[in-house]
Amino acid sequence: MFQYQIVPVTAFQENCSIIWCDQTMEGALIDPGGEPELLKKAVEKLGVNIKQILLTHGHLDHVGAATTLAQYYNVKIIGPSQEDEFLLTSLPQQCIQFGFPHTDSFLPDRWLKEGDQIQVGNITLDVLFCPGHTPGHIVFINHLDKLAFVGDVLFKGSIGRTDFPRGNHTDLISSITNKLLPLGDDFIFVPGHGPMSSFGHERISNPYLV
Template identity: 70%
Template sequence: MQYQIIPVTPFQQNCSIVWCELTKEAAIIDPGGEAALLQKAVEKLGIKVTKVLLTHGHLDHVGAAKEVANIYQVPIYGPQQEDRFLLDNLPHQCVQFGFPFHEAFEPDVWLNEGDVIKIGDMRFGVLHCPGHTPGHIVFINQEAKLAFVGDVLFKKSIGRTDFPKGNYQDLISSIKHKLLPLGDDIAFVPGHGEMSTFGEERQHNPFLS
């Protein structure tokens, strides 16, 4: 598995392009904005985008999802259906945060705990990890020991829970009971900032002590 992280939007959200080395099939995870930038990266890599994957419904993670899906004529997968209210309110989020206008949309497939996403020869398991948002999901590739966790967990920090329907106890439970048991050697790409490992966060994250 190969991947490239491309920060997008004024919030510097970590959009990830992941692809299968054998088949060159790819997915774009959390295209929050700057579709043209992402398109240039895909062209340079010489890969074929087959899916758009979303961890949750916040604007900086989904803003360009429909545009990217239309460019490549591919389906959008995720988040979990509890985040429908965020996708329905996308135009309001744009006004609230001063972003360019994006229409409300519905993904082609809502995802749930235990679902599996295939990208070429790669398989990503889906974990439902509410707290930051009620429908937040995480994508995990066990073979590569790599997870894409959106805004659930950050290096030495955790996702905010003061947004609508956020829940601090649910977030801590998601981290401690869904993510950390996967193993200390699992690296993760957060929605913002630097990568880390679950082991590092278990030992040094002040919110998890």
Template identity: 60%
Template sequence: MGLKVAIVPVTAFQQNCSILVCEKTGKAALVDPGGDVDRLKDALKQLNVELEKIFLTHGHLDHCSGADQLRQDFGVPIEGPHKEDEFWIQQLPDSCEAMGFPAVQAFTPDRWLEDGETVQFGEQSLEVLFCPGHTPGHVVFHHRESKLAMVGDVLFQGSIGRTDFPRGNHDQLIASIQQKLWPLGDEVSFIPGHGPNSTFGHERKTNPFVSDKNYG
């Protein structure tokens, strides 16, 4: 018995919120609950699991706007992202107003994450990889036993994260992908922040932005 994953797209941006379930304990974690809190609550209820943690890859509104409400409703901690994304979370009220999202307040996570740390829920442990570029404080969560990574907006099937936002950095993003993600192994599957899942091996072969053909 290991890790089970359900993906619930949330917000008008169809952001992939992952529900991670420890099959042995029935404990769950939410990765990037960007909104649609009631839909996420229904999904947790249908899975018959107990929410224990909330993990955030970065501070953009479509990835974290529902986090504080869920923290209050369930009494669970928010862990992540890296502290370099604090400015994004602090400007959530303005970002949500500008993008037509439901109003939310700024908040402070219970724990900022650093490269090489781990996060836990149930009997599951995930490695934290600091992968800046899309945002300066972006992190990725890697579940080694399942060969699965939750990469937020670092990498997509056939594309990479935008770097035209404040403090985005294209070269830094490419380095994060090549130096932090590729060494995990070609067989690792990943859940991106938007769109379909893929594997690192597939992207190394076919992704026009980071393929080995272009960067070999």
């Protein structure tokens, strides 16, 4: 069975998700944006065996602890899509811009694209390409449990910003309306920041979508 725990990190309160299969206790970290010691303690308390680091996009507050944790657990970094390479190579500049501790630039061990699948123990996550907030943003979908990890594409009552470099509002709305909402009203999602919601709730109440 699929399990997850959300751990907000950094001053941006970015939702890092610890996900795992409770049959194998193999797991992954989605968007470890910072505070690696806090995340290590949470993982240890849960007894999860981290096998990979998964990234939805290349913004600093979602990737800041990725390399530290990948080295600590001796695992690979997977995602986002290659269109976000310019963000990952400019991490030192992002740190200066937002007042974060220095983070070296890096590239993942594997880029992701639409239709790819990630295996976490006995759980399968499908990858959707959802650009707009960033050009290489991807989303992780667990169809069996009707759960999505959407990064900064969609929030409860809001949508991702598109005023960052290479953001595109039209692409963002298209990603939400053509990729996410058709998954079904009963799908719940973990956003990159803030509380969880469902696609059905956002479809009828989100002021940016109605």
